[in-house]
Amino acid sequence: MILDNGVIRTMDPSLATCGALALAGPLVAGGVGTHEWALPSPERVDLRGRCVLPAFTDAHVHFPTWALAQRDVRLDGAASLAEALDRVARHPRHGTWIRGTGWRDAEWAEKPDREALDAVSGDTPAALWAKDYHSLWLNSAALARAGGDLDADGGVVERDAAGAPTGILREESAWRFRERYVTVSEDEWVEATRAGIRVAVSRGVGAIHDKDGWLGAAAIFGRIHEREGLAIRVWQSLPAERVTELAALGLRSRIGDDFLRLGYLKTFMDGTLGSQTALMLDGSGVRISGRDELEETIRAGAAAGWPVSVHAIGDLANREALDAFEATMDVWRPLGLRHRIEHAQCLDPTDIERFARIGVACSVQFTHAPSDRDLAERLWHDRLEGAYAFRSLWEAGALLANGSDAPVEELDPLAGIRHGVLRTLDDRPGWRPQEALTVEQAIRASTVNPAWLAGDERRRGRLLPGFLADLVVLSRDPFGCPPEELATVEVVATMVGGRWVHNPPPWD
Amino acid sequence: MILDNGVIRTMDPSLATCGALALAGPLVAGGVGTHEWALPSPERVDLRGRCVLPAFTDAHVHFPTWALAQRDVRLDGAASLAEALDRVARHPRHGTWIRGTGWRDAEWAEKPDREALDAVSGDTPAALWAKDYHSLWLNSAALARAGGDLDADGGVVERDAAGAPTGILREESAWRFRERYVTVSEDEWVEATRAGIRVAVSRGVGAIHDKDGWLGAAAIFGRIHEREGLAIRVWQSLPAERVTELAALGLRSRIGDDFLRLGYLKTFMDGTLGSQTALMLDGSGVRISGRDELEETIRAGAAAGWPVSVHAIGDLANREALDAFEATMDVWRPLGLRHRIEHAQCLDPTDIERFARIGVACSVQFTHAPSDRDLAERLWHDRLEGAYAFRSLWEAGALLANGSDAPVEELDPLAGIRHGVLRTLDDRPGWRPQEALTVEQAIRASTVNPAWLAGDERRRGRLLPGFLADLVVLSRDPFGCPPEELATVEVVATMVGGRWVHNPPPWD
Structure with missing residues (x-):
């Protein structure tokens, strides 16, 4: 396969940019500045001037947690306790738990606690992560699952004046609660x-x-x-x-x-x-x-x-x-x-x-x-x-x-x-x-x-001959656009190991 | 690469035998009955009538233990205690332990024990495995390493009339002793x-x-x-x-x-x-x-x-x-x-x-x-x-x-x-x-x-197109020779993943 008529950025100084890239199965075969090829009738993909980069690596991601959170109550940007509670109340229920993420109470006038959450969640256990995943907000049904088993070395259990848990756990206490009680099949x-x-x-x-x-x-x-x-x-x-x-x-x-x-x-x-x-x-x-x-x-x-x-x-x-x-x-x-x-x-x-x-x-x-x-x-x-x-x-x-x-x-x-x-x-x-x-x-x-x-510097991350054909096609060359226009650069298609895994060509 | 002019046994009924096999990198490209090929100038290996089979799998091997034992005192076939002891005495020493394998005392008049072994091993700890690896014969220096820690559930510690260990451990006791005391870096x-x-x-x-x-x-x-x-x-x-x-x-x-x-x-x-x-x-x-x-x-x-x-x-x-x-x-x-x-x-x-x-x-x-x-x-x-x-x-x-x-x-x-x-x-x-x-x-x-x-039935074990090129070249076709002559069949060369790992051609 040949990706042709584009701006291929190999990310390698030996051939920083070329106009076409030849692929062979899961690998890059080579990149050249012209489109003269000796191969017999390869599949040809017209990039129409689009830009090709090595596919991106996300070097720090809690992937399954993120993937699961896509289905959860999103509390990012909730400006107050009331707004957060309203989002919980309106979220469609599925599964045993109400799960949520993204709250940050630094600027909230009223602080989160279990009673406030009980009012919108009832008997369904609810566990809501703070935006940084180091604090966990639970309702009474959730706390009941632990039967008092909340403390952990390196953890914090917030308690009210009477010594009862407020519903907020931090650090090890939060992570331990999740591991033991917030079960996901x-x-x-x-x-x-x-x-x-x-x-x-x-x-x-x-x-x-x-x-x-x-x-x-x-x-x-x-x-x-x-x-x-x-x-x-x-x-x-x-x-x-x-x-x-x-x-x-x-x-x-x-x-x-x-x-x-x-x-x-x-x-x-x-x-x-x-x-x-x-x-x-x-x-x-x-x-x-x-x-x-x-x-x-x-x-x-x-x-x-x-x-x-x-x-x-x-x-x-x-x-x-x-x-x-x-x-x-x-x-x-x-x-x-x-x-x-x-x-x-x-x-x-x-x-x-x-x-x-x-x-x-x-x-x-x-x-x-x-x-x-x-x-x-x-x-x-x-x-x-x-x-x-x-x-x-x-x-x-x-x-x-x-x-x-x-x-x-x-x-x-x-x-x-x-x-x-x-x-x-x-x-x-x-x-x-x-x-x-x-x-x-x-x-x-x-x-x-x-x-x-990841020890793959001779296999991935650049578009050199013999490297894995992992690449992304972008609507516009980010190197060639003014920084303030970077937001206009969009992913058109993604290939991993020579296989289109997102939006195969042809493209409009 | 083409292996030509031989008897290729693919082990697949669709094409049980062919005269030549084409390889492409780590894979089998195809097998044909003639040697007409359309590929441009491949490397050609003349088998001169030799037989090619898929490389063998050894489906039950304690590989590192076997490899290490290649350096140990071999006691296989020792007809008596005296013969076994003589072999220990004559074996070159290397490493901290005297290690041996292969004894079987079922037919020995005198049974193995630590005192007999002490006489030929002195202060060097010695651990000798029975042929079936379910009994272990130790000398006094070896026993001393355990400081009496010999018993195990499912294990046997043989003892003399006075209750002292004879030097023979069986089953779990033997394996536990090896794991804890017979250290190999x-x-x-x-x-x-x-x-x-x-x-x-x-x-x-x-x-x-x-x-x-x-x-x-x-x-x-x-x-x-x-x-x-x-x-x-x-x-x-x-x-x-x-x-x-x-x-x-x-x-x-x-x-x-x-x-x-x-x-x-x-x-x-x-x-x-x-x-x-x-x-x-x-x-x-x-x-x-x-x-x-x-x-x-x-x-x-x-x-x-x-x-x-x-x-x-x-x-x-x-x-x-x-x-x-x-x-x-x-x-x-x-x-x-x-x-x-x-x-x-x-x-x-x-x-x-x-x-x-x-x-x-x-x-x-x-x-x-x-x-x-x-x-x-x-x-x-x-x-x-x-x-x-x-x-x-x-x-x-x-x-x-x-x-x-x-x-x-x-x-x-x-x-x-x-x-x-x-x-x-x-x-x-x-x-x-x-x-x-x-x-x-x-x-x-x-x-x-x-x-x-091993779940690899579509990748290995037969010589079909797209399978891994793992094969052995034999001096003679075992299918075509009288069973009593099977001992004359020898390994000429071995290829794994398209690479000769033993005796690359040309051969005499």
Whole structure:
């Protein structure tokens, strides 16, 4: 097959742009500047000047959780408790639980609690996640399921003056409640994920780095892979606390195939900005793991053949994570393990250069910058210099990969790229524009760099001969359009492994 | 590439034999009866009348254990205690432990014990496996490592009149001792396995069903796969008692790629003939799992997406295993799980037809029949009708796969095929020749059927267009030679995935 008459951006400096691309089965055969071909009568697709990029990787997504949340009550942007409750009341019921996501009560006059929720949900158990997934709002029917079993190390159970739970759980208490009591059948997960993949490919996604290992995402993807084949490639996380079992089973990172591969161990240093649980140098926040604990995880992971991905948001959390990676360099560097810090949202400016020096990648979410700007201006006003410092990190040589953090933000790589370049979601000018990336940097962080993180730098992320034919056709070349017009760039079609997985040609 | 001028046996009825085979990269492109080809100047290999078969699968092999044992004291055929001790004394030392395998004391006048072994091993700990790997002979230095920690459920610790361990452990006690005290570094495993793979491909092996999941074989194969690529395909077992962890991690059977794939759960019903621990209808033997326990394993495996392989040697063990698979058919049949009984050595004749009816495969070892004949004649003289009843099983419709059980027997598929057809290892006529297989049946059990068990019946095991180009070149066509001349058939070369992994052409 030949994609012809377009602008093919290979993302490789050896042939940055060409007018046509030849494909052979699941692979790229070659790209040339003209359309003279020696092959006998290939299928020819006329791009009519459209742009082709390597398919996007979403480097940080809780994919099944996001896919399931597509069916849930959406509370994003609810300006008050009353508005949130109204949305719950009006949402169609399906399944055993009322599930919802996206509330943020920082600006609400009345705070959420179980009684308010009881009034609109009745006897049906309801579990509503905060936008950052670090707080959970339950009604009385939901609380009853736990029979008082709410406390957890590293967790918070909010209680009223009488000592009764208000219905708000945070951190470990919230996650433990979900794991034990908010049950979803595996069939429901599979069905939602299958539908989610259709949405993802319509947005140009060809690969994801999934974060839902803790809920058994590998089995969800595995069932789809067995049944009809996956349309996207999955680099799967598993919980770091399982490393002993993985070692005993003899399971190392990279077992899998080009569509479903076990990738990395995931652990946490701290909480989040939104829940005010990020671990800060000023002494605030929640420490989920300390430096020593992370060191142990890195060593155990290395012994068993696994790289580590660690969530770190606050400046102290990031410093301790960097310390742990630095202290263990002798162990993991010879093994070529590709570790990563997730979010790296608030950094002490002196820590920025350490990512490149130590060799730990920075798995960030461009959309978080404009999305968090108001909250960050308020809570981190005295430390914005190292917050969402994507351009500084890039220029210091850090490897940046971009993810959506869906369902925290929408799963939409083009939106992520736009937010990395423009740093605004609305009519305001870009926030701290000195940290804006170029279009090329933002796209590289969404294609080339995540492929490297998954050890696939010679297979994916660029459109070179012998690479997998994973590509997205865009309505317009994002390199060639003024940044303020990036929102007009749309996904026309997506191909993964030589197969059109979204909107096959011909196109109008 | 075209393999030309030979006898290609595709093992598929649609084109049983052809004179040439065309390959394209890792795949078979087609087979034809002439050598007229339309392709432009392919590489041409002249077979000079040699025979090509699908590469063999060894459907039952403890591969790393066998590979490591290649470096150990070999006690096979030692006719007396003195001969065994002499071999230990003369063996070159390397590593921390003296390790040995292959003794069988059934015919020895003096029985093995620690004192006899101390005399030739001194302070170096020594651990010598019986031929069936169900008994372990230790010296005093080895026993000292355990500090008295020898007992285990389902295990036997032999003791003298004074109550002191004699140095012989059986069943669970033996395996537990190995796991806890006979340490081998992962590097040593990898090195031995790498060397073992070179030996295996020289014997025409292109794939194995490995049984060493319990020792983390997946990591050993994984390290070789990461470093230089595996030359053989591995269908990996994992211990059935890990099924809860696998479910929590979301790991299902079939995760992996064409070279290393997690396959099936392995568990045990009973012991062995050689150790007299096979569970028999006459009430003798050791029950490791009962019917109910196996039922639970099958149900848990099915829920997590795993087929089960169960070791069963005695007639009662086999009956209970069949009962358990039959009782759970409603659960696993709709999932298409391919369960298997390993060995199926002694069957009550009424149970023979059940394998096909229930749909459980029979993973047997053709070589065990002539190898065990004397012992079986003695211990099972009243129940030989259903012992090693390969032809009866075949004719009753059971799916038979052949394995070596290496290191119990030598890893050599051509020897296995010969023993399935001739049922003798020496000058005696075949043992119970009514149970002999045809050459075609024996080869099918070593190629087509194991590929089906691994879910690869449309990818491997036959030489059809689009199948993986895994093949063995033989010096002579085993179908066309008198059975008594099968020993003259030799492996000339082996190809896996289109790559010569043993003795590339040209050949003399």
